[in-house]
Amino acid sequence: MKLPFSKLRQRLSQPARLPQWFRTPTSPDEPRVYGFNGERDAIVSEVVERITTEQGAGSLELLLSETAHAEVMRLEKQKDDEAREGLSFWRGLLRNLGKLDADARRATLAEITARMAGDVAGNFDPRVYWVARRVVPRVIAGVINPPALVREVFGSGRGEIDSMITVEGATAQLHRLSRTGTLIYVPTHSSNLDSLALGDTLAREDLPPVVYGAGKNLFTNPITSFFMHNLGAYRIDRRIRAALYKEVLKVYSTVLLERGYHSLFFPGGTRCRSGMVERKLKLGLAGTGVEAFTRNCLRVQGGASPRRVYFVPVTINYGLVLEAETLIEDHLKETGQARYIIEDDEFSRINRWAAFFNKLRGQSASIVLRFGRPLDPFGNEVDDEGNSLAPGGRVVDPVSYVSRGGVPCLDPRRDAGYTRDLGQVLLQRYRTETVIMSTQLVAHLLFRRLVENTPGLNLFARMRRRGEFFVEHEALVQEIGHARDRLLELEVEGELHVSPFLRSESPDRTLERALSAWSYHRKTLVRPEDGKLWIDEPSLALYYQNRLVDWAEALAVGWPPMTRRAAAEIQRLGGHA
Amino acid sequence: MSSHGAASSSAPERGSVGIIGAGPFGRSLAAAAVRAGKTPRVYSRDPNAPKIEDAVLTDDVASMASCELLLLAVPSEYAGALLERLSPALDGSNFIVHVSRGLVDDHLNTMSHLVRRTTPVRRLGALAGPLTARNLSVGHPAGGIVGSAFPEVIEATRAAIGCERLRLYGTPDLVGVELASALTGMLLFALGYARGMGLSPATLGVLGTRGLAEMTRVGTTLGGRAETFSGLAGVGDLMAALAGAPRPEFAAGLAIANGQAPNEALEEAEGHVESDQVALRVARLADRLQVATPIADAVGALLEGSASPTEALDRLMRRRVDRE
Numbered sequence: 001m002k003l004p005f006s007k008l009r010q011r012l013s014q015p016a017r018l019p020q021w022f023r024t025p026t027s028p029d030e031p032r033v034y035g036f037n038g039e040r041d042a043i044v045s046e047v048v049e050r051i052t053t054e055q056g057a058g059s060l061e062l063l064l065s066e067t068a069h070a071e072v073m074r075l076e077k078q079k080d081d082e083a084r085e086g087l088s089f090w091r092g093l094l095r096n097l098g099k100l101d102a103d104a105r106r107a108t109l110a111e112i113t114a115r116m117a118g119d120v121a122g123n124f125d126p127r128v129y130w131v132a133r134r135v136v137p138r139v140i141a142g143v144i145n146p147p148a149l150v151r152e153v154f155g156s157g158r159g160e161i162d163s164m165i166t167v168e169g170a171t172a173q174l175h176r177l178s179r180t181g182t183l184i185y186v187p188t189h190s191s192n193l194d195s196l197a198l199g200d201t202l203a204r205e206d207l208p209p210v211v212y213g214a215g216k217n218l219f220t221n222p223i224t225s226f227f228m229h230n231l232g233a234y235r236i237d238r239r240i241r242a243a244l245y246k247e248v249l250k251v252y253s254t255v256l257l258e259r260g261y262h263s264l265f266f267p268g269g270t271r272c273r274s275g276m277v278e279r280k281l282k283l284g285l286a287g288t289g290v291e292a293f294t295r296n297c298l299r300v301q302g303g304a305s306p307r308r309v310y311f312v313p314v315t316i317n318y319g320l321v322l323e324a325e326t327l328i329e330d331h332l333k334e335t336g337q338a339r340y341i342i343e344d345d346e347f348s349r350i351n352r353w354a355a356f357f358n359k360l361r362g363q364s365a366s367i368v369l370r371f372g373r374p375l376d377p378f379g380n381e382v383d384d385e386g387n388s389l390a391p392g393g394r395v396v397d398p399v400s401y402v403s404r405g406g407v408p409c410l411d412p413r414r415d416a417g418y419t420r421d422l423g424q425v426l427l428q429r430y431r432t433e434t435v436i437m438s439t440q441l442v443a444h445l446l447f448r449r450l451v452e453n454t455p456g457l458n459l460f461a462r463m464r465r466r467g468e469f470f471v472e473h474e475a476l477v478q479e480i481g482h483a484r485d486r487l488l489e490l491e492v493e494g495e496l497h498v499s500p501f502l503r504s505e506s507p508d509r510t511l512e513r514a515l516s517a518w519s520y521h522r523k524t525l526v527r528p529e530d531g532k533l534w535i536d537e538p539s540l541a542l543y544y545q546n547r548l549v550d551w552a553e554a555l556a557v558g559w560p561p562m563t564r565r566a567a568a569e570i571q572r573l574g575g576h577a
Numbered sequence: 578m579s580s581h582g583a584a585s586s587s588a589p590e591r592g593s594v595g596i597i598g599a600g601p602f603g604r605s606l607a608a609a610a611v612r613a614g615k616t617p618r619v620y621s622r623d624p625n626a627p628k629i630e631d632a633v634l635t636d637d638v639a640s641m642a643s644c645e646l647l648l649l650a651v652p653s654e655y656a657g658a659l660l661e662r663l664s665p666a667l668d669g670s671n672f673i674v675h676v677s678r679g680l681v682d683d684h685l686n687t688m689s690h691l692v693r694r695t696t697p698v699r700r701l702g703a704l705a706g707p708l709t710a711r712n713l714s715v716g717h718p719a720g721g722i723v724g725s726a727f728p729e730v731i732e733a734t735r736a737a738i739g740c741e742r743l744r745l746y747g748t749p750d751l752v753g754v755e756l757a758s759a760l761t762g763m764l765l766f767a768l769g770y771a772r773g774m775g776l777s778p779a780t781l782g783v784l785g786t787r788g789l790a791e792m793t794r795v796g797t798t799l800g801g802r803a804e805t806f807s808g809l810a811g812v813g814d815l816m817a818a819l820a821g822a823p824r825p826e827f828a829a830g831l832a833i834a835n836g837q838a839p840n841e842a843l844e845e846a847e848g849h850v851e852s853d854q855v856a857l858r859v860a861r862l863a864d865r866l867q868v869a870t871p872i873a874d875a876v877g878a879l880l881e882g883s884a885s886p887t888e889a890l891d892r893l894m895r896r897r898v899d900r901e
Contacts, residue, residue, distance in 0.1 A: 391695055392695075403670055406588030414700075417728075572867055
């Protein structure tokens, strides 16, 4: 049975790629992903093979029927070319399914799976990676600071872009582990810039690039599309609800991990709307790490050690968030009405990018990327050699976690249990690896004052109290000093981290830095007037301060009861951590 | 690094069962395991503990790691030190299922939290519900619930002690089972106390029902599922006790209300009682969580001596009445 997709649609869905002239062959020392395109067909075939052979004959009809029904439902709403052509195929399948024998059903499943896997599978072009790594940061730096264009583009340094991102944490350990195992980066997710910031940081730190799943909307974003198509991203079409499609994504991810492709997943699923550190994780495809490791265990013979899989928690901490206004607005909408996919935010507008980067210019260290110590798939820490460590520091064999009676075995239900537990460990890690930025602290103190002045009001009523409350400039500077000292104590206790500028600058300068950063936003968060700072946009104050909800009470220790009550109320915004 | 092509010689045998703790409940678990056709290894800290027929008794805690499934039947206050001694012998191939009705700290963390913090074991579960030592020992028809995110842990527990006369249900809601078990113990303590005060069965009915609502509120705030509290770990346990099943928490509450000193009453209860600690911990944390816990508050006040029985009852009765 032929799939009747039009040539036009196929052409439109083809990624924009560079011609293959002058392409150099990959060498064994290069990162694994450099050879991805050579393996692409084999990977797709393996996905198809695994799904078709592991699908029991008895449930084949049910699976095909469920897939066809789900696709018909989706396409009937879509009403475009893809819908018209796809609908005739899926409806035809539904009509004829009863007449197909077992072999024909299996062949149909293989064809559908191949189509889905082919659509998902990404592409990696080392030349585009070279350009992205060396030229793009200089061009962006040049665009935001035209006088420096010549120096940036032709100079040897990476200039202003590098100064915007500070990297902290376990990078030396990651170098070692990336050679012996497969790394799965699992960062917090605040902005669509996250994958770019992480990708750029890995390149800068000379760590191998990663493959990652990205929403199909990012492949059509005019700014990012070309790079998404050429830097190892694979496409996830969130509109497709069929269980088979989810299985294809899962198996594709598992095969990549087994083959040693370092990967990136955002376990929060989508950008955090509230500005808080993630409170709940979906993990989703990140859960394929356990199965990939188990399959590695099953594959090894004769005393060899299976290739390890490591999860790397990362916090991406922004002093200024490109899409803050849209995100907090979405967060404040009633539950259930929030949009899972936002396609029309600041991320898709070039003028907002320009304004954003312009603001970051001169605000060095506006983004802090912090790599936490890696974990095995079972939530154990690993040492510098990649050994899993039990509580107390003893080395423990990770294979024991996927074994019964000493024999490793596949068990998806068990793996789901491990993945859920790993999610809890990651939440804890995100908390302790969070880096508090100047803007977040200042916003917290402003918001605390707003809560203090509006006892008994609910959050939504407070959001409407625009421009009604102020903090005296001098008083705020004093509070910043106290709160900063308290944060430094919490840092010593291992509760969180403090950004380099917040740590070293005077409270006055911290306030200046925050006010200057916020001027990027179209809405005015705070308005200085006659020695007072008026809170004009409580929702933005809420967004930035939300990063601190877990420590609100700790920051209010020693303050009057009214302030402590406000802090307790803020802490409850985060629920039970 | 080890080879994984064949079974590791040091790995615990599939289906092997160990019981940690040879108190009344530990011994009854051993009896149930023997009835299920197993030869359980039972750890007792007392080298002279009475023998258990068809079981292997040991005072070497590290040797328990040779069992795949470990049923942990020691009070939560002693579990930490014991697990630290056992931990070096364990790895990811062991399963641990505990029967504790206690909570391990003021944040209402449960026993599974303690096991995760002190050992490399991740396949964890909790056994709860209206199971009594006597039912397990004698083999009366009974039922219980195993909470675990790992279906293989539930299946291993069924295989270890389940039989035609012991129905063990399963749920992935481990923390819900643990909290339901601990909070039901606290509620039974309150009900025992109320009975001791001479309150009528109708009053006990109100207290029990509102207590169930209270523990469900606390439990769901801490991550449990509401349906777990209306299942065997919550309602099932409560109904058994009210129907007359011997429960040390109920007996301790009754004795204290009848004038016995709390320390004495808790010591004399037949079985380990942790509900006093649970009540105090719930009362302390509830304010921070913004969860109304009037019954835990009343039990806490009684135990701390900050309210007389009449005052505690008055406080409960004077609360604003709202929708159920």
